[in-house]
Amino acid sequence: MPYGDAMNARVRSEERRAEIVRAALEVIAERGYRGASLAAVAERVGLTQQGLLHHFPTKDALLVAVLQERDQWDALPTTRWRMDLLASLVEYNAMRPAIIQTFSALLGESVTEGHPARAYFTERYTRVRASMAEVLRAQYGDRLPNGLTPERTAPLLVAVMDGLQYQWLLDPESVDMPEAFRDFLRLLGED
Amino acid sequence: MPYGDAMNARVRSEERRAEIVRAALEVIAERGYRGASLAAVAERVGLTQQGLLHHFPTKDALLVAVLQERDQWDALPTTRWRMDLLASLVEYNAMRPAIIQTFSALLGESVTEGHPARAYFTERYTRVRASMAEVLRAQYGDRLPNGLTPERTAPLLVAVMDGLQYQWLLDPESVDMPEAFRDFLRLLGED
């Protein structure tokens, strides 16, 4: 069964890579990208640092894989999103602090000079703003109830999501992220 | 002139410390706190790394001084702020990307485990939310035009400011931070 076995080998290899990426997500959440050592990631999957470098030749290559997984994760349903689903998304995020923490830490680092994730986030935000504007337009048309255009509202929507995440990560007991986000949506539509 | 000379010595020392803090702000803006080496900060003020450690015994002590300066910077006028001054503040920030970048980078790092600035930011946000609620109450009373309370609106106000900063730092040409913030204020009050 040549095809089957070749497949198994490739599948196993990709599973290993996925394991490593998952571990990298954790370590980055705990220490940021600069603070995340390859050795720490490797240890978490039962490898030596050099064993890890067999699967990802450089640290940056590992980061790329981490960012790609994120893309894959939230790229699929964007066109089918609606306003009410955004609130659900925030609620879902509130149950996954590790992931949120990883990408909040990465976003913070990415504004520094020459950070390997900088281009990624720049492009991602351009994309996300456009996507959000589309969602807003589908819901409200060219003019929101408060007179703003979808294009001018989208950056605010994204800013609220990100900003609330930081406040929530720092002090989950004081900030009810999903509720606050629903408040913002109400601000957009119900006047 | 014993008093005068003693004063001069102390003043000169504090000037040196202030120089170092200023340099640290720059380096942190460029590389984050974890990425900022004492040697890089020292070089910027014409010292060796060990010479710098004479003024700040540890790296964390230097960070504390950086954070204290920030406190001093924005703690004074909080009680006298009004809504319209917030927009001016954002405009002012838009002319000082270095400072914004420093504290955006620090905020991002601070959500990671055991980060030396974590407690600072947690407390700061508690304080800032309360302060913003106060400003909102002074402007609108206990109910905003859209029905929300000042306490529930404050986190949104803070989130928008922070979130817009990240988008703006990553892509200043695509995001008009002051305009977007004014849009948000309009969202709060003019319905």
Added chain:
DNA sequence: TCCGTTACCTGTAGACCGGTAGGTTTTGTT
């Protein structure tokens, strides 16, 4: 003028870091 303090310096310890070189075991193919 003497003397203590402040402001630096050189030297170095000790720990991690990412990455390379090259060998060895495991695994799948033929």
Added chain:
DNA sequence: AACAAAACCTACCGGTCTACAGGTAACGGA
């Protein structure tokens, strides 16, 4: 059974990091 490739290891290199130890020169007060 033979072989090739993939997976993973040990050993190591050069670099960087914070911090400590100890010395020196300048300065200001008595």
